[in-house]
Amino acid sequence: MKEQLVQYKKSFSFVGLMLAALFFAASVTPSLLPRTYLVQGILSGFALAIGYTVGVLAVWVYQFFEFREPAGRTQLIAKRITVGVVALLFVGFLWRMTFWQNSIRGLMGMEDLETAYPYRTAAIAVVLGAILVSLARAFVAASGFVAGKLNHILPRKVATATAFVSVGLVVLFLSNDLVAKNLLSVADSFFAKLDERSDDEVKPPTNETMTGSEASLVNWDSIGRQGKNFLALGPTQAEISDFIGEEAERPVRVYAGVRSRPTMRGRAKLALEELKRVGGFDRSVLIVATPTGTGWLDPSAVDTVEYLHGGDTAIVSIQYSYLPSWITILVDPQRSIDSAQALFDEVYGYWKTLPKDGRPRLYLHGLSLGSLGSEESADLLTVFEDPIDGALWSGPPFPSKQWKSVVRNRNPESPAWLPTFRDGRLLRFTAQENSLEPGKEWGPMRDAYIQYSSDPMVWFSPSLAWSRPAWLTDPPGPDVSPYLRWYPIITFLQIGFDLPMATTVPIGHGHNYAPSSYIDGWVAVTQSEYASPSQIKSLKDVFRNKGVPKP
Missing domain, CATH: 4.10.220 (Light-harvesting Protein)
Incomplete structure (x- = not known):
């Protein structure tokens, strides 16, 4: 038994073990978001296993080409030096873990940690890494067994x-x-x-001119949880009146859930008919909004625009999924695009038949996966003859083709995390600080992206595994740790693990877009009526004090 154990230990690759330790060390360096020791341990466990695999493959390639190996004593000395250096790096990087985590937390207004529990992280990583390596070795053993049988024929x-x-x-x-x-x-x-499910405070509307009422074309029970929240929890006419200091309009909100009609096209047609029924085309501003994967529309976005226009707005949306965006974007991101396209086609098709001097200004909006769908719903060839008025998109996810093209072709002096595009008349970017250049002239269409430099939903990409990203500049974005470095494979893992944690950080960072960012965006894009400097400041204070519920 003892001999078998010794042989088993010797069967491990020295190079693989050294690379596993180096991959672990690199994995505890900062990424875009702070992490708990449990998440860090799981991430580092995968890094260990991948590092070991890379080492084994490197040795295989070396041996395949029959390169000469160092002599016995030279090899022994080299191994001892390597073990010493790697051990120092392993311990040193563990020791720096707390400092690195706090370098992110401080930028996001979070309290510093007394400890990031590095030894717990290491224990979790080693156990998980050992399990993953064992599974890989079992795969190799199974392949060898089958090869032995096939070798007879x-x-x-x-x-x-x-x-x-x-x-x-x-x-x-x-x-x-x-x-x-x-x-x-x-x-x-x-x-x-x-x-x-429905939240306890959310009840069907009694006003017959509202979606979900007894007179509505959309049955209340067919609307999902997030849709019901959108319809029932927006600012009231009285609240908006208090803000603008005069009588406000009651905002119009229309929403169709996945159970309202069996197909996307059916839901889009239903939403259009309901929008016409409740007078949405009689308002000054009409917004076609694409929700996130769960069907959620961010109150930071929809509530603020209603205040800025005194309630003289209509927002229409349809649900296409109930899975979180980070799952939907990996499983079937096309849902968002197809849904946004169906709704836009219906609304735009009717809108362009209306007299130009008697119809609302038409805008697009989407957050996260909603941004992906929304930006592709109104292609230039469709709207060239009768242009819409603009769009405000936030947190555009990494598969977004239009966003990716614009960032790639940005003006060369601008960073990827806050690019400028050509002369800025058609498209502009902003982040925590307003970068929309209020005094600069716009073109006939006003499009804007809100993106935070710490948002993994924006910056994740498969290419992180082999190439340094353009967004990792010097200096980095305002809420990105100055100690973040790109490492092949490791940075891909780190940002990938950040995806499901993207909304766990304070508002104004990660994938949590702040009301103040939306306020600046809507003012620039929609030319809001109630947007004097004092009103903008007052509205930002209102939302800062009351907070905004997250999904």
């Missing part, structure tokens, strides 16, 4: 390749059909039930 190299592919396909089938699909099914069931 096939040449050795053909048998090895066939065995590797065969075992790989079996693992892929099991992980995809049995694990991934079941996990997705569980998530789908959980979030579907959550979508059917």
